[in-house]
Amino acid sequence: MAAKSKNWQYFLGPLSKDNPVLVQILGICSALAVTAQLKPAFVMAASVMVVTAFANLIMSALRKGVPGRIRIIVQLVVIAFLVILVDQVLKAFVYDVSKQLSVYVGLIITNCILMGRVEAFALGHRPWPSFVDGLANGVGYGIILVVLGFVRELFGSGSLWGLRVIPEAWYVHSGGFYANNGLMMLPPMALILVGLIIWVHRGSNKDLIEK
């Protein structure tokens, strides 16, 4: 039971107190780039989750045999391998979204969360806890992406998942009072939103505030 609750902690940590985006400030770049709409944000989140979980799992399984001197190279090969696999699968099964994500799927390779978790966790832990840690970090990252995607698409395009939410009749061009916030569609607004989320998050978790 003790081991189980420890895994549970590994899983819960990255969701809030140790969130890769909010606390470790990792993966910001892609969080700004792919969150203009909900659907690509969601697919990106799912892709990162798969890659972090399996990169951790594979590296943890290999950890005893990996030569220390080429450790980083091995990590990169494993991560790149998984990312290419995910990219190919996306191209085959969700072609339209993979087009929207374009280079950002490939750039998962450079996402700091991956190397960070592999180096800091997977090399020192057994495969199952490593898998949980990787998955949880992916989920922690994914939550932020989906929240950003939700807010930005709702206020920037008036739709969610590509479906219209704010009625056409409300818009100024059809005689209404409403206009989309164009700033929402631009990456700087995503950074501002991330800042606001961090603010609220630290406000409610006083122990995270640096002295």
Place this chain on the structure above:
Amino acid sequence: MNKNSNGYIILYSVVMVVVVAAVLAVAAMTLQPIQAENVARETQGNILASAGLSRDADYAKVITERELEGGLKFYEATVEGKTLYIIPVSGSGLWGPIWGYVAVEGDWDTISGVVFDHKGETPGLGAEIVGANFTGQFVGKKLFEGDSFVGISVLKGAGASAGNDHAVDAISGGTITSKAVEAMIKDTVSEYLPYIKEHRYGSEE
């Protein structure tokens, strides 16, 4: 075994790379037919959509592919008894390639529909060139002023193109992509001009 000896490291790297390459090669080959089909279906869907048809219409039945001397391609569609010519256009946007299909009526002049697509324009700004708000403006516009080719200009400001047969409104925040669309149509259609000029008035054969 000494994990830091050169022999071990070299062996480890070789095995790792061969295994990874083998798995990726198998995955790529397995998924390749599905991916190719996605690309082909999208291209055909775009051509059909530019002719004002459903993306799922029977491509082989409606569209005839034609090739000019020199390798230029265009497509001929018969929609409700009318012949449409569809010119594939391509150019470069802000972040990457943009392309599309311009369907003109039998006079090679009046646009009956357009479809645009892009590799990586800014979502919500430049990427809006694919949206009906933008493409819808092209319907009924004319490529020629009398006998001379003018193309379609993209003008700044809502309503700036009202009453103008050779212009549409640009997308605010997407100026570079909008201008790229203008250049793309001018450049690509120019290549077809010798053929178009020959056939413009004799197309009712």
